[in-house]
Amino acid sequence: MAVLEAEGLRKRFGGVEAVRGVSFAVEAGEMLALIGPNGAGKSTCFNMLNGQLRPDAGRVRLRGQDITGLAPRKVWRLGVGRTFQVTATFGSMTVLENVQMALLSHQGRLGRLWRPVSAMDRAPAEALLARLGIAAQAERPCGILAYGDLKRVELAIALANDPALLLMDEPTAGMAPQERVALMALTARIARERRIAVLFTEHDMDVVFAHADRILVLDRGAPIAEGAPAAVRADARVREVYLGSGATQGGH
Amino acid sequence: METLVLQALSGLASASSLFLVASGLTVIFGVSRIVNFAHGSFYMLGAYLAWSLVTALPRGHLGFWGGILAAALGVGLIGIAIETLLLRRIYRAPELFQLLATFGVVLIVQDLALLLWGAQDLLGPRAPGLRGGTMILGLRFPDYELFLIAVGPVVLLLLHLLFHRTRWGMLVRAATQDREMVGALGVNQRMLFTSVFFLGACLAGLGGALQLPRESVNLGMDLAIIVEAFVVVVVGGLGSLMGAALAALLIGELHALGILVLPKITLVLVFLVMAVVLVMRPHGLLGRAQAPAAAGAAAEPAIGATPRPLVWLGLAALLAALALPPFAGDYALSVLTEIAILILFAASLHLIMGPGGMASFGHAAYFGLGAYSAALAAKWLLAPMAIGLALAPVAAGLGGLLFGWFCVRLSGVYAAMLTLAFAQIAWSVAFQWSEVTGGDNGILGVWPDAWAAPRLVYYYLTLGLCLAATLLLRRVIRAPFGYALRAQRDSALRAETIGIDAFAIRWRAFALAAVMAGLAGGLFAYAKGSVFPTYLGIPRSVDALLMVLLGGVQTLSGPILGAIAYTGLQEQLMRLTDLWRLMLGTTILLLVLFFPQGLAGAARARWEGRHGGA
Numbered sequence: 001m002a003v004l005e006a007e008g009l010r011k012r013f014g015g016v017e018a019v020r021g022v023s024f025a026v027e028a029g030e031m032l033a034l035i036g037p038n039g040a041g042k043s044t045c046f047n048m049l050n051g052q053l054r055p056d057a058g059r060v061r062l063r064g065q066d067i068t069g070l071a072p073r074k075v076w077r078l079g080v081g082r083t084f085q086v087t088a089t090f091g092s093m094t095v096l097e098n099v100q101m102a103l104l105s106h107q108g109r110l111g112r113l114w115r116p117v118s119a120m121d122r123a124p125a126e127a128l129l130a131r132l133g134i135a136a137q138a139e140r141p142c143g144i145l146a147y148g149d150l151k152r153v154e155l156a157i158a159l160a161n162d163p164a165l166l167l168m169d170e171p172t173a174g175m176a177p178q179e180r181v182a183l184m185a186l187t188a189r190i191a192r193e194r195r196i197a198v199l200f201t202e203h204d205m206d207v208v209f210a211h212a213d214r215i216l217v218l219d220r221g222a223p224i225a226e227g228a229p230a231a232v233r234a235d236a237r238v239r240e241v242y243l244g245s246g247a248t249q250g251g252h
Numbered sequence: 253m254e255t256l257v258l259q260a261l262s263g264l265a266s267a268s269s270l271f272l273v274a275s276g277l278t279v280i281f282g283v284s285r286i287v288n289f290a291h292g293s294f295y296m297l298g299a300y301l302a303w304s305l306v307t308a309l310p311r312g313h314l315g316f317w318g319g320i321l322a323a324a325l326g327v328g329l330i331g332i333a334i335e336t337l338l339l340r341r342i343y344r345a346p347e348l349f350q351l352l353a354t355f356g357v358v359l360i361v362q363d364l365a366l367l368l369w370g371a372q373d374l375l376g377p378r379a380p381g382l383r384g385g386t387m388i389l390g391l392r393f394p395d396y397e398l399f400l401i402a403v404g405p406v407v408l409l410l411l412h413l414l415f416h417r418t419r420w421g422m423l424v425r426a427a428t429q430d431r432e433m434v435g436a437l438g439v440n441q442r443m444l445f446t447s448v449f450f451l452g453a454c455l456a457g458l459g460g461a462l463q464l465p466r467e468s469v470n471l472g473m474d475l476a477i478i479v480e481a482f483v484v485v486v487v488g489g490l491g492s493l494m495g496a497a498l499a500a501l502l503i504g505e506l507h508a509l510g511i512l513v514l515p516k517i518t519l520v521l522v523f524l525v526m527a528v529v530l531v532m533r534p535h536g537l538l539g540r541a542q543a544p545a546a547a548g549a550a551a552e553p554a555i556g557a558t559p560r561p562l563v564w565l566g567l568a569a570l571l572a573a574l575a576l577p578p579f580a581g582d583y584a585l586s587v588l589t590e591i592a593i594l595i596l597f598a599a600s601l602h603l604i605m606g607p608g609g610m611a612s613f614g615h616a617a618y619f620g621l622g623a624y625s626a627a628l629a630a631k632w633l634l635a636p637m638a639i640g641l642a643l644a645p646v647a648a649g650l651g652g653l654l655f656g657w658f659c660v661r662l663s664g665v666y667a668a669m670l671t672l673a674f675a676q677i678a679w680s681v682a683f684q685w686s687e688v689t690g691g692d693n694g695i696l697g698v699w700p701d702a703w704a705a706p707r708l709v710y711y712y713l714t715l716g717l718c719l720a721a722t723l724l725l726r727r728v729i730r731a732p733f734g735y736a737l738r739a740q741r742d743s744a745l746r747a748e749t750i751g752i753d754a755f756a757i758r759w760r761a762f763a764l765a766a767v768m769a770g771l772a773g774g775l776f777a778y779a780k781g782s783v784f785p786t787y788l789g790i791p792r793s794v795d796a797l798l799m800v801l802l803g804g805v806q807t808l809s810g811p812i813l814g815a816i817a818y819t820g821l822q823e824q825l826m827r828l829t830d831l832w833r834l835m836l837g838t839t840i841l842l843l844v845l846f847f848p849q850g851l852a853g854a855a856r857a858r859w860e861g862r863h864g865g866a
Contacts, residue, residue: 050749072749073748073751073752074751084745084749088743089742089743089746090742090743090746091743092553092555092740092741092806093735093739093742097735101732101735101739101750103736104732105736105750105751105752108731109732110733110751110757112732112733113727113728113731115732116727116731117730118557120732141553143553161751163485186469196297
C-alpha cells in the first residue's frame with residue numbers, strides 16, 4: 001500500500017481554480033518531486049495534504065486512512081513531518097530546543113509541568129543535529145540563524161517525528177547551490193534508510209533530476225506529466241511549459 | 253412610551269459625544285497602530301481648557317463657541333507635542349510598551365490638571381441660544397442635547413468627506429490598510445502621523461469641550477471616557493470610522509435604555525455586548541484582520557539558565573526578606589507583605605504575557621475573584637482562613653477557565669480588550685450586587701485566624717506561599733508546558749505542524765495564571781482585612797501590567813523585579829510628594845524611552861555585553 005495517496009484534489013480561490021484534479025501516490029522510501037512553473041498549484045497541493053487547506057473535492061489517504069481536512073496537528077500525530085518554503089521555527093529557542101520540542105511532542109509529553117526541557121531528550125536531539133551536520137549550531141537561538149541552517153533545522157524537526165511521510169516545500173530555496181545538492185543527497189539517504197516516503201517541491205532542476213525517483217509536473221493546477229526523470233525530461237509538454245511557447249504563462 | 257423616546261434621544265446625544273472621542277481614537281490607531289490610553293486625557297483637557305476659555309472670554313456666542321473651538325485646537329496642539337516628543341520614538345516598540353507610555357501621559361496629565369485647575373468639580377456656563385428646551389411628546393427635552401445629537405452625524409460626514417475627497421484623507425486610508433506600502437511609496441510618514449494625531453486629539457478635545465454645558469468638569473473624566481471609547485472602537489472594529497459610529501450608537505442607546513429595563517446591571521450590559529460581539533466577530537463589527545506588523549518583529553530572546561550572580565542576588569534578597577522583618581515596624585511589615593503578594597500577582601500575569609504572548613488588561617479580575625471568594629467565605633460561611641485561602645485560587649481558576657475560553661481565541665488588542673471586558677463585568681457585579689458583596693462599601697472584617705494574626709507571622713506565611721507559587725511558575729516556564737506556550741507564540745504555524753494545540757495550551761496557561769492571581773488576591777484580602785470593588789478595577793490591572801513591563805516581559809526575573817520596583821517607587825513617591833502621579837508618569841516615560849526591555853532586560857543586556865552570551 002502506498003504511504004500517501006491523493007485522489008482528485010481540487011481547490012478554488014474565488015474565481016481561480018488553483019488545483020484541478022490532481023492525483024498521485026508515494027511509496028515508502030520513494031522520493032516524488034512535484035514541479036511546475038510559478039502558480040502551477042504546488043504549494044496549494046502541499047497545503048491540502050497536511051490539513052492546512054481543506055480541498056473542495058478529492059481525498060487524501062495516509063497508509064490507507066482518510067485524513068482529508070484533518071487539522072495539521074492531527075496529521076502530525078499520524079506520522080507526517082513537514083518543512084516550509086519560508087522557514088517556521090521557534091525563534092526564542094535554541095536549535096537543540098526546537099528539535100527537543102518536536103521529540104517531546106512526538107512522545108506526547110508536551111503537557112508536563114515539572115521537569116525542565118533542558119533535561120529531556122537531549123541525546124536523541126543532539127544525534128539528529130549531528131546527522132544533519134548542524135551540531136555546532138545546537139546552542140544558538142533559531143532567531144539569529146543563517147537561512148541555510150534554518151532549512152536543516154526544519155528537516156531535523158520533521159525527522160524528529162519519526163515520520164512515515166515527509167513533506168518538503170522548497171527545501172533548498174535560499175541555499176547556496178552546493179549546499180542544495182548536499183542537503184537533498186542527505187535527505188535521500190535518510191529516506192531510503194528509514195523507508196520514509198518523501199514528497200517535495202523544488203525550483204532547482206539539478207536537485208530534482210538528481211534525487212527524485214519520480215516527478216509529477218503541474219501546470220495551471222492540472223497534472224501534465226508524471227514518470228521517471230528521464231521520461232519527464234523528454235516530455236514535449238513539459239518542455240513547452242518550462243521553456244515557453246509564447247502562449248502559455250512564463251516559467252521563471 | 254414617552255419616557256422611552258426621550259431616553260432614546262438622550263442616548264443619541266451620548267452616542268454623539270462618544271463618537272467624537274472614539275473616532276479620534278480609531279483614526280489614530282488605524283494609521284499609527286498605537287492604542288492611545290491618553291485619549292481620555294485629551295477629552296478631559298478639552299473640557300478644562302474650554303472651561304477656562306469660556307469663563308475668561310466675554311459672554312455671548314463668540315465667547316462660548318470660540319472658546320469651545322479654541323479648546324479643541326489647543327488639545328490638538330498638545331497632541332502634536334506628545335506625538336513628536338514621545339510616540340514618534342516608540343512606533344517600532346511592542347504594542348504594550350506604547351500603551352504603557354500613553355498611560356504615563358495619563359498620569360502626568362492628571363497631576364498637571366490638578367495643579368492648574370484644582371481638585372473641585374468645575375461648572376461651566378450653559379450654551380448661549382441653547383438654554384431652553386423643546387416639547388417632545390409632551391415632555392421637555394433640552395435644546396443642547398438636540399444640538400449634540402446633530403453634532404455626531406455632522407462630524408461623521410465631515411470626516412467622511414475628508415477621508416474620501418482629499419489627498420491627505422486618501423493617504424490616511426491607505427496607511428490604515430498597509431502602512432509599510434505607503435512608506436515604500438515615498439509618502440512622508442512623519443507628517444502623516446503627526447497630522448493624524450492632531451486630528452484625533454482635536455476630536456477628543458472637542459468631545460470634552462462640548463460636555464461643558466452638560467456636566468461638571470472633573471479629574472475622573474479621562475478614565476471614565478477612555479474605557480467607553482475603547483469599547484466603542486473595539487466593538488466597531490479598530491481603524492473603522494463607520495464601525496465606531498455604529499458602535500457609539502449601540503453603546504449610547506444601550507446605556508440610555510438599559511437603565512430603564514435593567515437598572516441593576518447596566519454596567520455589565522455594555523461589556524457583555526462587547527464580549528458577545530468579539531466572540532461572534534473577532535475583529536469587531538466592521539473591522540478587518542490587521543496585517544501583522546512585519547518590520548521590527550524580531551524574535552523574542554531565548555530563556556537561558558539563570559546566571560550565577562543572579563542566583564546569589566536572589567538568595568541574598570531572600571535572606572534579607574527572611575532575617576530583617578523581625579526588626580521592622582508594623583508599617584514596613586505591611587508593605588513587605590504587599591510586595592510579596594504583588595510579586596506573585598505580577599508573575600502570574602507574566603506567564604500569559606511573556607511566554608504566552610497574550611496581553612491581558614483585566615488580570616485584576618482573577619486577583620479580585622480570589623479576594624472576594626475568601627472574603628465571602630469568611631463573611632457568609634464564617635470559614636476559617638485556611639478554607640478561604642484554598643477557595644481563592646479555585647474560584648479564580650474557574651473564572652479563568654470560563655473567561656479564558658473566550659479570550660484566548662483572540663489576539664493582540666482585541667484579546668486585551670476582551671479581558672478588560674470580563675474584568676469590568678466582574679467589577680460591576682462586585683459593585684452593583686450590594687446585598688451579597690456590600691457594593692462600594694466592600695466586605696470588612698476578613699481577618700486571619702488567631703495564630704496568623706500577628707503581622708510578622710502573616711508576613712512569613714505570605715512570603716512562603718508567594719515564593720513557592722512564583723518558583724512553581726518559573727519551573728513551569730522551563731518545563732515542556734512553558735516551552736509549548738512559547739512555541740505557539742513564536743510560530744503558530746510551526747506549533748500546529750508539530751502537533752501543538754495552541755488553543756488548549758493558551759487556555760490552560762490562562763487558567764493557571766488566574767489560579768495564581770487568585771491566591772495572591774486571597775492573601776491580600778486577609779492582609780488588608782477587607783475587600784473592595786477596586787480590587788477588580790482597571791487601575792489594579794494596569795498596576796500588574798506596569799510591574800511586568802517595568803521588570804521586562806521576556807525575562808523570568810522581570811516580574812519579581814518589576815513588582816518590587818513599582819511598589820517601592822509608588823510607596824516612596826506617595827510619601828514624598830502629593831504629585832506622585834506626575835513623578836510615576838515621568839518615570840514610566842523615561843523607562844519606556846531608555847529601557848525598552850525593562851529593568852531585568854536592561855540588566856541582562858549589560859551582563860551579556862560584558863561577559864558575552866548568546
